[in-house]
Amino acid sequence: MIYHVFICFVYFFPLLGAIISDSWLGKYRTIFYVSIVYALGQLILSASATPPFGLPARELSMVGLLLIALGTGGIKPCVSAFGGDQFILPQQERYLAMFFSLFYFSINTGSLISTLLTPVLRDTKCFEDECFSLAFLVPAILMILSIVIFVSGKRMYKVVQPMGNLIVKVSKCICHAISNKVKGRERKCDHWLDHADDTYENKLIEDIKAALRVLKLFIPLPIFWALYDQQGSQWTFQATRMDGRIGGFVLLPDQLQAVNPLLIIIFIPIFETCIYPIFEKIRMINTPLKKLVAGGFLASVAFIVAGLVELELEKTYPKLPSEGFAQIRIFNTMNCPVTLTMTQENKEDKIIEIKSLSMWADLEVEAHGSVTLPYTANFTTCNNKGYTNLINEVPGNIIAAEATASSWVITPLGLQYHYEDYVDKPDKGKPSVRALIYLAPEVNGNSSLTFVDSSNATVLSITVNSSVFAHSKPKQFDKPDTYSVFLDEYLLKKDVPFRLGGAYTVVGSYLPSLQEITGEVITVTQPNSLHMAYMLPQYIIITMAEVMFSITGLQFAFTQAPESMKSLLQAGWLLSVAFGNLIVVIVKGSRPFERQVYEIFLYAGLMAVVIAIFAVMTIFYKYVEMPEEEVSDRAIPLEEQNGNVNPTYKEDEK
Incomplete structure (x- = not known):
């Protein structure tokens, strides 16, 4: 929700940026000033993630995000229009089209580098946790550098002066x-x-009139952005439930977003040099509006494919507690089997043998409010192995609440300890682990359960309390890998794979009187099994849609706008992105469906219906023809800057 609200602001503020640019500051100065605001927001965001500063992290991060939204809102409507100002129309119209493609190409090159590098920076350790401060600081420094580069090229720019308070x-x-x-x-x-x-x-x-004719066409378009921007939210969450192993490398869920800019870089030259010329020859999808319609339908197809992937993914989801039922899991920390005789109302007694260092589970126990299950635990086998002070027949009650998962733990003290368990896949997709280790009273002090990688580096440590048996809260690994598990210096298990999406519990006991240290790793929630490669088709299709829709839309908004309103229409185009994300916020907030797949298909259907309406609207639109010499009276001639010859100017040979 926060993500889409932020994106909504990012694309709403271009309206403000357009007003400032067209009315007072002009494009160049607007870009310069708001870039400073942008960089300041990134520095504040980095500071909010730096614990030693002692600053209120959540509040400060919201301030940083707001400044970033303000900054990028000022840049977005101006930068593409500022680039377009450097061309003489219609003589250099083909170069203008090439500029928009290169402009988009550059943006996505930066996005590709960012989506690959930023998760790596975040996963480095600082302040004993993930290093978000570094992940935010690096782009802040690069943003400051970009301001210096932008200003240093001022003498080469064609600067169009503002034309008055246009919006008013x-x-x-x-x-x-x-x-x-x-x-x-x-x-x-x-x-x-x-x-x-x-x-x-x-x-x-x-x-x-001309501006309204174009803006009227923008009315149906927000739905495209409602679909497109879910690559950073719903599709990323989808990836957290999938397997990212590629040979010896593990692709993190948020790194999958790098597929989009990578494909953009590949597709732009293919579309410009191959696909579009073919469409021109066969007179099919050969106008900007036709490209927009085709891009919209492709977005709908991408979400249909995403829905089909989600249907397959649902088969791998863990069974969660539901209304009318409770889940019970019993973990045996002892190196001997324990037999439980469980009494159920109006049913025969159930005899359960829980093997040593293992888990027994019943995931559908009828419960209305709560259910009490009397039991008798038989420890005869354990006494035969040398355990002392154990009563062979121990009675008790297992209590489970409706729609919850409760876990009970067998120790040499009996079946006394229980807790409410979390059995869904980890939120971030990274493997999680919990410790259920019994330490005998003669063990002095605490022990540590540690996980060591192949280079003998300890990647995770869990403190085990010796005074009273206490289960640990689940902890997440920084990355999925194969680890060896140690209790202090003793090796419990060697080379255990901990995979994306898996939830694990280490059970065991340390009994000095028996000279016994035992342990086992139990998989409570199965790791992800469906590979992220299944998401490639939806990424390929949505990227093709983006090339036909977004690049064409920017060019259409610029070429069809009157000279005085180019930044305004660029802002109008970007405003459609804001409303698209607002649609997502409304749908997410209303929670119309329990199953995610229904929501995915809802977006696909909405996109298809809306783009069909848009296709009908385009039939009645008449393109604006460029006059032979449409150059603003206030524009500085391209071949001259401040009385000097512009070194970047070259007469178009054609």
């Missing part, structure tokens, strides 16, 4: 037209905006 003028013009239309019903006009011609000049009215 447009708003007043529209309100005036509506007011006149309501008051003067007898007057007939070709367009309702013409009612404002008594106060406002004709050029402004015509520019607003």
Whole structure:
């Protein structure tokens, strides 16, 4: 929810950036000033993740995210339009199209590097935990460097000056037209905006008409972004439940997002040099609006594929406690089998033999509110192995609450200890482990259960209390791997695989009187079995959709905008992304379905219906033809900057 609210702000603030740019500062100065805000937000975000500072982490991180949203909101509507300003239209229109592709190519190159590198930086250790502060600090430093590079090229830029408080003028013009239309019903006009011609000049009215024609087409488009931006949320969560092993390398769930920018880098030249020329020759998908329609349908197909993957993934999900039932697990920490005779109302007694260092489970115990199951534990076999002070027949009750998973632990003291267990797959996808180790009273002090990798480095340590048996809370490994398990210096198990999505419990006991240290690793929740490669088709399709939809949309918004409103329409295009993420927030907040797969198919259906409506709307749109010489009066000539020859200028040969 926080992720999509943040993305919503990121794409809402471009409207503010467009107002500032077109009304007061101009594109160059707006980019410069808000980039400073952006870098400041990243520095604050890094500071919020630095424990020694003693700062309120959550509140400060929200401030950092807000400043980043403000900063990127100012940059987004200006940077692409600022790049477009460097070209003379229509003579250099083909270079403009190439610029937008290269612009998008550059963005995705940075995204590829970031999505691969940032999780690695985060997984390094600092302050005895994951190093989020470093993961945020590196892009902050790079952002500061980018500001220096941007400013150093100022003398080479063509800078178009702002053209007045456009948003206010447009708003007043529209309100005036509506007011006149309501008051003067007898007057007939070709367009309702013409009612404002008594106060406002004709050029402004015509520019607003052109802008509204484009903005009207943007109305159905937010649904595309509702699908697209779930790569960073729903699709990443989907990946946490999948296996990322590739040979000796393990791909982390959030690193899978690198597939999108990598494919973008591959697809852009393919589409520009091969696919689009073929479409041109066969006169199919050969206009910007047709490309937008095709991209929208591809997004729907991508989510249908994602839904099919989710159906397969559901087969690997653990069985969770549900209404009307309880789950009971019994762990035996002793190196001997224990027999339980369990009494159930209106049923025959159930005799359960729990093997040494093992787990027994019943995942569907009928329970309404709670259920009490009397039992008798037989320790005869354990006494025969030298255990002392054990009563052979020990009575007791197992109590389980409805819709919960309760775990009970057998120790030489009997069946006294229990806790509410968490049996779902770990949230981050990384393997988790819990310790159930009984230490005899003669063991002085605490012991440590440690997990050692192949280089003999301790990657995880769990303290085991000797005074009273106490189970540990589950801990997560930094990465899935094969580890050896030690109780102090004693090797319990060697080379145990701990995989993505698995939940494990180490059971055992340390009994000096018997000169016995035993242990076993039990898999409570099976690790992920479906490979992340199954997600590649949906990533390939959504990336093809993005190439046809996003790049084309940016170019369409720029070329169809009047000269005075280019940044405004760029902001309008980006605003559709904000509303798309707002759709996700609303759907997630309402929780319409228990099963995730239904929500995925809902998005696929909505996308198909909305893009069909959009396709019909495009039939009635007439493209704006570029005049032969449309250069702003306030634009500095491309071939001259501040009275000097612009070193970057070269007359277009064609």
